[in-house]
Amino acid sequence: MHLQQPNHICVRSNRDRIVRGLCSVAAVILLVGCSTRMIEKKAVELDAVKLDVLGVRLFLYPGVYPPDMSSVFLLKNVEINYGDEVLDLGTGTGIQAIFAARRARRVVATDIDPLAVENARDNVAYHGLEGKIEVRQGDLFEPISPDERFDVIIFSPCFPREVPEDTNEILNGTFTDRCWDVTLRFFSGAEGHLKEGGRIFYLMGFEANMPHVRRIIAENELRIKDSSAVLLDEVMYAVFELTPLRAGD
Ligand SMILES: C[S@@+](CC[C@H](N)C(=O)[O-])C[C@H]1O[C@@H](n2cnc3c(N)ncnc32)[C@H](O)[C@@H]1O
Numbered sequence: 001m002h003l004q005q006p007n008h009i010c011v012r013s014n015r016d017r018i019v020r021g022l023c024s025v026a027a028v029i030l031l032v033g034c035s036t037r038m039i040e041k042k043a044v045e046l047d048a049v050k051l052d053v054l055g056v057r058l059f060l061y062p063g064v065y066p067p068d069m070s071s072v073f074l075l076k077n078v079e080i081n082y083g084d085e086v087l088d089l090g091t092g093t094g095i096q097a098i099f100a101a102r103r104a105r106r107v108v109a110t111d112i113d114p115l116a117v118e119n120a121r122d123n124v125a126y127h128g129l130e131g132k133i134e135v136r137q138g139d140l141f142e143p144i145s146p147d148e149r150f151d152v153i154i155f156s157p158c159f160p161r162e163v164p165e166d167t168n169e170i171l172n173g174t175f176t177d178r179c180w181d182v183t184l185r186f187f188s189g190a191e192g193h194l195k196e197g198g199r200i201f202y203l204m205g206f207e208a209n210m211p212h213v214r215r216i217i218a219e220n221e222l223r224i225k226d227s228s229a230v231l232l233d234e235v236m237y238a239v240f241e242l243t244p245l246r247a248g249d
Contacts, residue, residue: 039126048119051093057126058093061119065092069232074156074203077228077239080104084151087193089140089186094120096154097133107133108150110143140182141189149195157182159205167215183213187220191244199225200242207236221245 039059043050049060053067054075060066075096080086080103088097091109097120101107109124111117117137124133136143160179169175170184183204190200200222204213217224217240226241 064119067095078201086152087150089155094123109135156203163208167212
């Protein structure tokens with residue numbers, strides 16, 4: 001009798017554990033189901049556009065940058081290793097962050113636009129990824145703490161439409177343009193948030209911008225490890241994979 005009791009207890013506690021586990025899984029499915037329906041309802045109220053990007057459902061709220069062919073080109077050129085910590089700057093709908101989360105251990109996604117932040121948060125919740133992706137609001141690295149570092153930083157800023165003759169005009173601030181300003185500030189801050197061996201994936205549009213971008217990259221002591229370019233509707237886009245220049249490189 002005494003000998004049998006522990007077996008009984010053992011069988012019951014194993015069964016309890018399984019039941020408790022199944023209940024937790026059911027609760028999570030229920031919660032995800034609820035938030036999915038709430039977001040679908042909100043999307044209808046906001047007159048959001050329902051998108052299918054490479055088989056992934058994304059809602060696009062009015063006023064937020066729409067994922068376009070250049071977003072997909074960037075998506076296809078970003079390489080994430082299993083376990084990477086990723087920073088997706090200027091996330092828009094959250095597209096890059098959501099795809100990065102397939103392999104990444106943790107993703108921080110930011111945007112300066114509060115509407116984009118809300119849109120990205122809802123898309124993240126729709127896919128049940130709140131445990132992996134954190135969406136923060138702010139200008140470039142402002143919402144990132146000074147000691148926070150990442151294996152990968154992804155950024156596609158707005159593309160400057162005005163181009164000076166000489167890159168020095170951008171570098172010394174005599175040629176003022178919001179998109180060049182964001183690009184300059186991005187490159188001066190990026191290395192400080194990269195881990196050893198970290199990579200930057202940066203997308204730029206328009207052929208005329210490329211020589212200036214290459215010079216700005218070099219001025220910030222970054223090395224172009226790889227680059228891919230494409231013509232989409234007769235506009236050139238290039239993704240640069242960058243790593244910090246080390247002494248001796
Ligand atoms: C060209 S869209 C790219 C959106 C998205 N990453 C994609 O691949 O479709 C640029 C995004 O960067 C955001 N942005 C612009 N300036 C920013 C800044 N200074 N800091 C953070 N985000 C910024 C914009 O609000 C916009 O959502």
